[in-house]
Amino acid sequence: DIQMTQSPSSLSASVGDRVTITCQASQDINNYLNWYQQKPGKAPKLLIYDASNLETGVPSRFSGSGSGTDFTFTISGLQPEDVATYYCQQSDNFPPRITFGQGTRLDIK
Amino acid sequence: QVQLVQSGAEVRKPGSSVRISCKASGGTFGTYTVSWVRQAPGQGLEWMGRTIPFLGVADYAQKLQGRVTITADKSTNTAYMELSSLRSDDTAVYYCARGGRGATALHYWGQGTLVSVSS
Numbered sequence: 607d608i609q610m611t612q613s614p615s616s617l618s619a620s621v622g623d624r625v626t627i628t629c630q631a632s633q634d635i636n637n638y639l640n641w642y643q644q645k646p647g648k649a650p651k652l653l654i655y656d657a658s659n660l661e662t663g664v665p666s667r668f669s670g671s672g673s674g675t676d677f678t679f680t681i682s683g684l685q686p687e688d689v690a691t692y693y694c695q696q697s698d699n700f701p702p703r704i705t706f707g708q709g710t711r712l713d714i715k
Numbered sequence: 716q717v718q719l720v721q722s723g724a725e726v727r728k729p730g731s732s733v734r735i736s737c738k739a740s741g742g743t744f745g746t747y748t749v750s751w752v753r754q755a756p757g758q759g760l761e762w763m764g765r766t767i768p769f770l771g772v773a774d775y776a777q778k779l780q781g782r783v784t785i786t787a788d789k790s791t792n793t794a795y796m797e798l799s800s801l802r803s804d805d806t807a808v809y810y811c812a813r814g815g816r817g818a819t820a821l822h823y824w825g826q827g828t829l830v831s832v833s834s
Binding site for chain 1: 750752759760761762765774776777810812815816817818819820821822824825826827
């Protein structure tokens with residue numbers, strides 16, 4: 607089984623800051639890593655797919671990078687509306703399985 | 716723009732079953748996967764399983780194997796998730812989600828359905 611380690615588990619930053627969240631896979635997952643934002647009481651929302659592709663309609667301050675086992679999610683210029691929990695996600699084919707990271711809770715200082 | 720609309724909240728007793736629906740509007744399931752993901756109160760996201768409606772196949776999380784059944788009706792673009800032998804720790808919000816351009820991403824999500832299991 608591929609394990610995902612997401613860090614940090616929580617994060618507090620100021621408006622305008624650059625925020626970075628990392629996700630590490632226990633084995634090579636190519637670039638098959640996705641990032642979601644979830645606000646309280648809402649469904650998750652896809653922000654980044656295939657490690658670095660910005661989903662349609664998502665602000666350009668969100669970005670992703672990495673391949674293989676190490677991935678990074680960045681918010682360049684934190685906004686108050688970015689307060690949320692962020693999850694990474696990967697997918698196995700053998701056996702078929704989707705795994706989410708533990709989540710990173712982001713709030714404003 | 717595809718929207719996934721789920722059925723409403725459910726209350727069940729331990730040992731019973733629940734079936735939740737997820738209907739696509741503004742689009743179809745096409746050749747994409749439809750996954751079910753749940754979230755217990757205050758917890759993270761847990762993948763339950765998925766179906767590929769146009770193939771009529773399904774895969775399940777090992778933890779839930781034998782208790783969960785995921786199906787889809789291509790003619791109505793509706794997917795279903797049935798969970799049996801319910802326990803109190805099955806209390807959660809259940810989401811359906813559809814794939815898209817990304818190789819493994821869940822691009823479209825339903826609004827969520829709260830299932831409460833209590834005696």
